[in-house]
Every structure is written in C-alpha cells, then in structure tokens.
Amino acid sequence: MRKHNFGAGPGILPESALQKSAAAALDFNNIGMSILEISHRSKDFDAVMIQTKSLVKELLGVPDHYSILFLQGGASTQFAMVPMNLLHKKAAYVDSGVWANKALKEARLFGEVDVIASSKDKNYSYVPKGYQIPGDCDYLHITSNNTIYGTQMKNFPESPVPVVCDMSSDIFSRPVDVSKFDLIYAGAQKNMGPAGVTLVIIKNDILKEVQRVVPTMLRYQTHIDGDSLYNTPPVFSIFVCMATLEWLKSIGGVSAIEKINQAKADLFYGEVDSNPLFTGTCEKEDRSNMNACFLLKNPELDEEFMKVTKAAGIIGIKGHRSVGGFRASMYNALPIESVKVLTQVMKEFALKTA
Amino acid sequence: MRKHNFGAGPGILPESALQKSAAAALDFNNIGMSILEISHRSKDFDAVMIQTKSLVKELLGVPDHYSILFLQGGASTQFAMVPMNLLHKKAAYVDSGVWANKALKEARLFGEVDVIASSKDKNYSYVPKGYQIPGDCDYLHITSNNTIYGTQMKNFPESPVPVVCDMSSDIFSRPVDVSKFDLIYAGAQKNMGPAGVTLVIIKNDILKEVQRVVPTMLRYQTHIDGDSLYNTPPVFSIFVCMATLEWLKSIGGVSAIEKINQAKADLFYGEVDSNPLFTGTCEKEDRSNMNACFLLKNPELDEEFMKVTKAAGIIGIKGHRSVGGFRASMYNALPIESVKVLTQVMKEFALKTA
Numbered sequence: 001m002r003k004h005n006f007g008a009g010p011g012i013l014p015e016s017a018l019q020k021s022a023a024a025a026l027d028f029n030n031i032g033m034s035i036l037e038i039s040h041r042s043k044d045f046d047a048v049m050i051q052t053k054s055l056v057k058e059l060l061g062v063p064d065h066y067s068i069l070f071l072q073g074g075a076s077t078q079f080a081m082v083p084m085n086l087l088h089k090k091a092a093y094v095d096s097g098v099w100a101n102k103a104l105k106e107a108r109l110f111g112e113v114d115v116i117a118s119s120k121d122k123n124y125s126y127v128p129k130g131y132q133i134p135g136d137c138d139y140l141h142i143t144s145n146n147t148i149y150g151t152q153m154k155n156f157p158e159s160p161v162p163v164v165c166d167m168s169s170d171i172f173s174r175p176v177d178v179s180k181f182d183l184i185y186a187g188a189q190k191n192m193g194p195a196g197v198t199l200v201i202i203k204n205d206i207l208k209e210v211q212r213v214v215p216t217m218l219r220y221q222t223h224i225d226g227d228s229l230y231n232t233p234p235v236f237s238i239f240v241c242m243a244t245l246e247w248l249k250s251i252g253g254v255s256a257i258e259k260i261n262q263a264k265a266d267l268f269y270g271e272v273d274s275n276p277l278f279t280g281t282c283e284k285e286d287r288s289n290m291n292a293c294f295l296l297k298n299p300e301l302d303e304e305f306m307k308v309t310k311a312a313g314i315i316g317i318k319g320h321r322s323v324g325g326f327r328a329s330m331y332n333a334l335p336i337e338s339v340k341v342l343t344q345v346m347k348e349f350a351l352k353t354a
Numbered sequence: 355m356r357k358h359n360f361g362a363g364p365g366i367l368p369e370s371a372l373q374k375s376a377a378a379a380l381d382f383n384n385i386g387m388s389i390l391e392i393s394h395r396s397k398d399f400d401a402v403m404i405q406t407k408s409l410v411k412e413l414l415g416v417p418d419h420y421s422i423l424f425l426q427g428g429a430s431t432q433f434a435m436v437p438m439n440l441l442h443k444k445a446a447y448v449d450s451g452v453w454a455n456k457a458l459k460e461a462r463l464f465g466e467v468d469v470i471a472s473s474k475d476k477n478y479s480y481v482p483k484g485y486q487i488p489g490d491c492d493y494l495h496i497t498s499n500n501t502i503y504g505t506q507m508k509n510f511p512e513s514p515v516p517v518v519c520d521m522s523s524d525i526f527s528r529p530v531d532v533s534k535f536d537l538i539y540a541g542a543q544k545n546m547g548p549a550g551v552t553l554v555i556i557k558n559d560i561l562k563e564v565q566r567v568v569p570t571m572l573r574y575q576t577h578i579d580g581d582s583l584y585n586t587p588p589v590f591s592i593f594v595c596m597a598t599l600e601w602l603k604s605i606g607g608v609s610a611i612e613k614i615n616q617a618k619a620d621l622f623y624g625e626v627d628s629n630p631l632f633t634g635t636c637e638k639e640d641r642s643n644m645n646a647c648f649l650l651k652n653p654e655l656d657e658e659f660m661k662v663t664k665a666a667g668i669i670g671i672k673g674h675r676s677v678g679g680f681r682a683s684m685y686n687a688l689p690i691e692s693v694k695v696l697t698q699v700m701k702e703f704a705l706k707t708a
Contacts (some may be wrong), residue, residue: 003386007393010589012598018388022379026372032357034372034669036594039361039670057678072426072550073571076585080569109567150445189586194390196426196550196588215434215572217427222628231430234550235364240390313386316393333391 004338007316008147008291010189011331015164016250017193017243024239035239040232048239049228057163059253060171061176062201069200069220070228075168076199077100078185078216079106082164083139084214085221086183086209086222087111092137096153097124097146098322103166104141106336110212123323124149126283135160137180145170147190148320150293150327151286156180162206170290171199172248173332174258182205182206190290190330193241226260247271248332257332264330265289271343277301277350281323295325305349312345314338356371357693360682361670362645363523364543367542370604370688371547371597375461380595394586402584402593411600414525416532416555421528423554423574424582424592429453429522431572432539432552433460436495436518438568439561439575440537441465446491446515447566450507450675451478451500458495464566470494477677478503480637490611499524501544502674504647504681505640510534516560524644525553526602527686528612530533536560539571544644545686547595550588582648602686618684618693619643631704633678649679659703664668666699 024035029044055067060121061067071077079102083091088110093104095118107113109141113135119126124146133140143153147169156163162182164189178184182203189195199209199232202220217221222230248257269287272278272294281293303326309317319325328342359366376390383398392398407422418420425431433456437445445459445463446489449472461467468491478500487494493516501523510517516536525540532538536557545550556574570576576584577666604613623641626632626648634648650656657680663671673679682696 001386005387007391008394010391010586013388013391018380021388021390022376025376025379032355033359033669034367036372036375036376037359037361037364037367039364040549072431072588074426074585077426077569077571082572084569106570109569187586194590194592195394195586200423215431215435215438215463216460217431218569218572230523231428232364232541232549234426234591236548236590237550237588309581315387 001313003315004313004314004330005334006330006338006342006343007322008327008329009331010195012333013240013244014247014333015193016140017240020064020243021236021240023234035236038235040229040235045235045258052238052242052245056199056201057233059245059248060176060178061304063247065179065204067201067202067224068181068205068299069223070233070241071200071223072196072234074187074198074219075166075185076102077210078166078200079103080165080217081220082183083107083110084212084218085210086139086162086164088138088208090114090137091139091141092116092133093141093148094118094128094131094143095120096127096143097169098152100143100146103143107141109348117319122178124151125281127153127286129153132158133157133159135159135162137349139164142166145290146298147289147291147329148322149282149330150288150291150323151282170247170258170288172254173261173290175254179236185260187337188237188241191238192236193244197237197241221245238276244333261289261330263293263336267336268292268330269329271346275346277353278346281325285335291332292330293319293325294328299325301353309342309345312341314342314345317342356558357669359669359688360684360692360693360696362674362681362683363685364549365683365685366546366687367594367598368601370601371594374588374596374597379590389590392589394583394589398626399589401616402596406596406599408594408671409603410553410555412529413599413602414555417586419558419616420532421556421558422579423556423577423683424587424595425552425554425577426550428436428541428552429520429539430456432520432554433457434463435572436537436539437464438459438566438572438604439564440493440516440518442492442562442564444468444491444522445493445495446470446487447495448482448485448497449474450481451499452502453520453522454497454500457497461495478505479635481505481507481640485511485515487511487515491515493534496520499642499644502676503636503684504645504677506637506642506644508639515686524642526599526608527644528606529616542591542595547598548591551591551595558645594645598687613688615684615686618688618690619646621690621693621697622646622682622684625700629700629704631707632700635679644683644685646684647673647677647679648682653679655707662703663696663699666695668696668699671696
C-alpha cells in the first residue's frame, strides 16, 4: 500500500519513475549492467543526459541562449555559487523565509547585500510586495516558494537588474517565463527527482570575470564548458529526474499539472477554511500550492490528529519547528486522492471532536 | 547476462547491493514509500546513516576521534575544500597522476604549493618515492591510487606534517592504518557505491581557523557539526554505499578482499607479462591492483582485440586517452571469473594472431 506522502522533501515521486528507476538499478536498457555501475562517459548515459536536458528545455520552455546544468550540493551550495560568480559590488535580496535568509547571509560573505524587502516581521507569513529594486545592484535574488512557511510568489517582480530565483520547491509545478530570469536553481528533491542533484538554468551571457578566487567546481563556467560532465555527475539521480519529467510530459506538462495542483490546493485550503478546528498560517493571497501550513486552533488536539492521520496512511504532515502545527506538501506527484483522504480525515476529526 | 565490467568508474557493484537498491527504490522497508521519496530526517533514513557510518568505521578501523562524512561534489570538490580549510601558508603535494595534478593546481588558488615529487617525467608510469617532506608545510597531499595511469602506493610515506590522501580509486580494497592519516577522501563510485556521494574521514582536531572566506557548504566544520545533515544529503547514494559495504563485510571485510584483489591482479599481470602480444605500461613494483594499464605491442591489433573482448561480454577496457591502449579496472565487486574470461581471451588472441 502506497502511503499518502505529504512530506516536504525529499517528496513523493510518480510511481512510473520509481518503477523505471528500480528496473534500471538492476539492469539498464538490457545492457547487462546497472545504471549504478555504468560510466558517465558511456553512450547509454549520454542518452540520459540529452533526454533529461531536452525535457527540462521543453517543459519549461527554456530559450536557446540558456545552459541547463545538473550539479551537486543542493540549493545550499547555490547560495554560495550565486554571489561568488555574480556579486561584484552589491546584490538585492528579498528575505521571504528561512532559505531566502540563508541565501542572503551567504551572499554577505562575498559583498554588499541590500535586503530590499522582508516578511520576517510576521514570521514570514506573507510574500513581500511593492518593493523598489535598485538599478545599481548586480542582481536580485528571490525565492519563488517558501517551503517552511507555505507562501508562494504568485507574480514575479519586474526587475531592472538580472533576476536569480531559487525555485527548489515549486519548479515544474506551473508555467514560468524563463526568459524573465537570468539564473534559476532548484534542488531536485521536490518536483523533479530525488535528493543528490541540483538543476541550474543560466543565461549564458550573465557571467563576467570576477575578482575573487572561485574554486573550479563552484564556477558556473566550468560546468557550462563541461556540459555538466566536468567531473562524474550523479548518474542515477539524473536518471530519476528524467523518469519523473517523462511522467510530467506524459500527463500534459506544466500547464496540465498547474491545473491539478490548483485543484488540490483549492480542495485543501477549502477544508482548512471551512473546518471549525483548523486555521491557515499565511496570508490567503500568498498561500503556496505546494506547501500548505495549517494549525489546530486547539493545539491540545495535535497529538490525536497526528494519530488519526497516521491511521489513514498519511505521512509527513508534521509542521516545521519554525511554524509548528502541520504542513501538507502537495507536490506534483501527490494524487488528488491523497488530498481527499486528508480532508476527509479532517472532516471526521471535526465531527468526532465537536 | 551480467557483463564483465572492467570500467574505471562508476564501476561494477555487487549484485546484492543492486538488488537491495532496486527493492528500496520501489518500497523501502515495507513502509509504503520509496527510498527516493523519504525525508532525510526520517527515522528510516536515520538508520541508513548510522549503519553506513558504522560500516565505514568498522571496515576501515576508523578511530573514535575522526568524523565520517558523506558529502557531494566528488573528489574534484575536495581538491578545493582541502586547501580552503587546511592551507594556511604552504602545502606539499606529490604529483603522481592527472588527479593529483588537478588537486595541486586547485590548491595553488589558495596558497603556496610545494610539489615535492612528481612522476610526470615518465608519463606518471611510476609512484614517486624517497622524497623529503618539509616540516614547515601545513599538510602533505598524496593520491593512493592513480586510476588513469594504473599505479598504486604500496607503502605510505612517514610524514612530519598532517597527511591528506585521495583514496577515491582504492579505498576499501585493502587495509589501511587510518590513524596515519589526517584526512581521507574518496568519491564513492569505485569500491564504495554509486556516483553522487563522497566519503570524507577527518581527524577532528585538524581544523583551525582560516583567514580566507570559505562558503558554508565547503567548510568541513559545517558537516561535522551537522553530522552530514546540514542540508539534504544524497539519500539513495548513501543507501547504495550501505548495501555495498554490507556485502564487503559479509565476505570478510578489507583483509579478505585484499587477498581476492591480489589474486585477480596476479592472474591478470601474469598474463600481460607472459603473453607475447601484450606489455604493461607501469613500473612493476608500482602496478595498481585496481587499474591495470596494458598495451598491445602492435597497436594495429587494437581494434580486433576490442572486438573479441566485446564478443566475450567484456566492457570498459579501452584505455584513457592519456595512456592509450587498454585498462582493466578490477574493483572489489569484479569477480575473479571475469578476470579469467579476459585472460582467456588474451591467450586465445595470441594463439590466433601468432
């Protein structure tokens, strides 16, 4: 029995991707070797790289003058790579959550950081808006979805300077106009694949010489020149991304999944708002379709609620310690049926507790 | 039919590890979720981390005052992390191959590098010996096995300064006295697991404050403090390492595999030395038990030899472009039967060609 996996990440993946991955781990393409033991320079893996890149390009509509890279080290490594490669004098950061805050702290190691907007005053329960972006900054850094606090940018700011966006927790969940961004990065382990690979989409002409010493592996140019094969890439993680994106394409791509994600979010937030026991934690207009944070008005019921959800096969809804309560992450691969199970449990819990 | 996989890495893994990995990719521990979609903070993954660390510790005899870390970015990232964290004024490097050379070039970005010995003069066909290690260096960097050139350090130098060793291509292939080293690193994708995770074994007291700015993710202290969970680790890659090390333990550990590896190497080099068509490329005393480089004396036969090996199910023996000819990598998981098949093909090739 598959669990109803509402975990915040690494998160649920499509069953077809799991099946392809398990099969390839035993014998890949009937070549008498596992995907885990083939050379990253083999023609079999070459085909995986080409197909994965081509799926990213097609699904997100990445223009030709961008490079698509598969790196290691997660978004946390990008927090350093971005300023090391792009921060010459000053960068603008929007402080919209724990990860955005980590990104700007890391940037401060390398130059001046202008925090042009923050929602820290209300425990990051909303997305900052209406801020001015200084034209003298090297770039603007934003976070499209705040996994921990459950907020999501519904519109992206018009910017006079290059835009860098951490899309770790909502990439591939909705269409985005990639041409409005200069660098997009995302740890794969939510909507794209397993932990262990980081997607970077970078506009080729954004890189200029920097004065500081940057380790070879932390230079974007290294990986652009090497086509993500400067050193051994995380072969299997990239394969799982390919299988996950093949599934996404098969169901209609990002426009189709956006509708499904919207339906899941409507169903879930509808229950939160109508159920007398529960309340949301964020500004309604900023609520994330990926991560829904919610509380029991009476926290004494928390333990009992965890018990009944567990009994229903629901996993991963304990809230992050920074917010408390609960969080239902509804990534692409989570079926709407799982949301129905959760909302049904919430309904029954309200009836029983009333 | 399993191939006879002599690939240099990512290399052959034990079948039991592949089977465990494939099963866990479908449903891990019967929890109704794949290992690819569970939280790195879950108790199920916790058990994997604890078991993997404990196997590394037991198999290599790692003393208590060392930390065992699972990082990302491969040995290439370690080439930078080592000097960034340890190079204050000057470091000594032994230049024994392409990777050693890359490591020392990277170190030069961060300080003075004293190349105290090199075998570049003879295309890295031997392991430098008898060099003086200056006592005023912050550390000595060595490479235990040179994958590309097929040489291996049979004895490690006595050093007055801390020793850092890249063991990517022969870790777990033989016993080593870890207490003689201050930092050992190894990309997993040869003897330990799949691509996508890097093992670091570090003596806790070796880290001192450095003057330079080091990104958070490139500080060893970050990962020591976070117990390799500062950010999301490569969950599945670590699982495959666990399964691979469980296999190694089940067959008797590193002393047992050392004997098997020696038998494979003896069998193979015996054939190279007695077969009139072939010749080795390295000093005999420095020949690697992991990667055996060899040539056909008449390179016009190369194509035909590739053809007959392929027909016998032999994979991955094309030599690296820096050496040419052929390379048979005989990692832990390669059965001696595969070496017998290869040497038999060599024998028959000699008979046919004579």
